[in-house]
Amino acid sequence: MLIKFWGVRGSIPAPLPSTRIQSKIVRALQEAAAEQVDLSNPRAIEEFVAGLPGATRGTVGGNTACVSVETPGGLVIFDAGTGIRELGEAMMGREFGRGQGEATIFFTHTHWDHIQGFPFFRPAFVSGNRFTIYYMHPHVEQVIIDQMKAEWFPVRFSRMTAGLEFHQIQEGESVNVAGLEIQGKALQHPGIAYAYRVENGTSSFVFATDGEYKSLSASHTKEYNDFFSGADVLIFDAMFSVRDSIIREDWGHSSALIGADIARQAGVKQLVLFHHDPAAGDDEIWRIRQATVEYMSQDLSSGPPEVLVATDGLEINLSDAHDFRVGTHMVSDVVVFSLGGRFDANGAEIFEAQFDELLEQRDMSRIVLSMEDVTDISMAGVKALLEARKQTYSMALAGLPNNVHRVLELAVTTDFFAIYDEVDTALEALNASNNERH
Ligand SMILES: [Zn+2]
Ligand SMILES: [Zn+2]
Known part of the structure; x- marks a missing residue:
């Protein structure tokens, strides 16, 4: 699953003022002079810029909360802060522009910074698109409709002609969508905000924006550690500093250092600092990250989580349980299967279904499995290959990655298959043996 950040600010959009852009340019030029970068060489300039610190080279961005998750099974969006406008524009270039898109939206709560982009979400104005909207507060549907009343917005909600289906869910209830299992949990926040945990069988992430952790003693944080676990x-x-979170008690926000504690206790691998204070500049936000890394370095007993600053456009790719892929095409009368991804129990199921379906449709006496994109294989995958071998007259495997070949060796099964380095050589060999037959 691909996680992408479209808005990372809390409370209100925070565009980067010109004065800050100028100071970034000044800093970059000073640095270039100090490093004696060859400014007549475009590649040298690009390399130099790529190596600059994040706060000099770019910005965390000014849009409010919106995060998307794309899987082979679909698109899921979390919150509709102002960042959803740009996400919507990107979606219009796809099937959503033709009214053939389907996506799911989850709302954490209805504070402005989490809903304000929705009236500007163009795919919702295209007939034929379908959106399923999940939330936990009972009032979400009404708030979404009301924010487009004439007093606040020129276009009525009724003009959103895409299919919009609203569903309230409860804590402890799971939603299965796009190959993901998603559950919500209440966080301390004025009026409550809900965190969502997203699982795909192999990877997981938690979207826990807008939450205050007032007591950090073990018995109070246990419920969060359980929800964030692993x-x-x-x-x-990470809106506030620890200091501010004490001064602004009950404002409903937390800090990066508290996130570091909770992430470490829960065995989280990557901590992403999110919901940045609109008053904080890029330098300050990157300094908070630095402080968090330094704070966590004091614990040498376990590998601390990696700390990332959420920025507009940041992408994090987590592996998908079902990212196994099968494509087929014909080369004369040989069926070529192109396999990719993880050939495990899920992959075996996908492969077997496709294989059986094709077997019913056509003569599959000679097949080649192109396996160069297979990332790993389990015994379930090996078993599926052996079953396929039984049902065909001749079957060749081509382009096996070393780790996949090694697994066949460990299972002492290499002699069941004809194995070739490339698809072309496998095809030649199959054709040659076929000619001999005739
Ligand atoms: Zn917020
Ligand atoms: Zn809020």
Whole structure:
């Protein structure tokens, strides 16, 4: 699954003022002079810029909360802060522009910074598109409709002609969508905000924006540790400094250092600092990251989570349980299967279904399995290959990655298959043996 950040600010959009852009340019030029970068060489300039610190080279961005998750099974969106406008524009270039798109939206709560982009979400104005909207507060549907009333917005909600289906869910209830299992949990926040945990069988992430953790004693944080437990990615409300979170008690926000504690206790692998204070500049946000890394370095007993700053456009790719792929095409009368991804129990099921379906349709006496994109293989995958071998007259495997070949060796099964380096050589060999037959 691909996680992408479209808006990372809390409370209100925070565009980058010109004065800050100028100071970034000045800093970059000073640095270039100090490093004696050859400014007549475009490649040298590009390399130099790519190596600059994040706060000099770019910005965390000014849009409010919106995160998307794309899987082979679909698109899921979390919150509709102002970042959803740009996500919507990107979606219009796809099937959503033709009214053939389907996506799911989850709302954490209805504070402005989490809903304000929705009236500007163009795919919702295209007939034929379908959106399923999940939320946990009972009032979400009404708030989404009301924010487009004439007093606040020129276009009525009724003009959103895409199919919009609203569903309230409860804590402890799971939603299965796009190959993901998603559950919500209440966080301390004025009016409550809900965190969502997203699992795909092999990877998991938690979207925990807008949450205050008032007591950090073990018995109070246990419920959160359980919900965040072992997540590959924890997107965390890092709006305040620890100092501010004490001064602004009950404002409902947390800090990066508190996130570091919770992430470490919960065995999280990557902590993503999110819901940045609109008053904080890029330098300050990157300094918070630095402080968090330094703070966590004091614990040498376990590998601390990696700390990332959420920025507009940041992408994090987590592996998909079902990212096994099968494509087929014919080369004369040989069926070529192109396999990719993880050939495990899920992959075996996908492969067997496709294989059986094709077997019913056509003569599959000679097949080649192109396996160069297979990332790993389990015994379930090996077993599926052996079953396929039984049902065909001749079957060749081509382009096996070393680790996949090694697994066939460990299972002492290499002699069941004709194995070739490339698809072309496998095809030649199959054709040659076929000619001999005739
Ligand atoms: Zn917020
Ligand atoms: Zn809020």
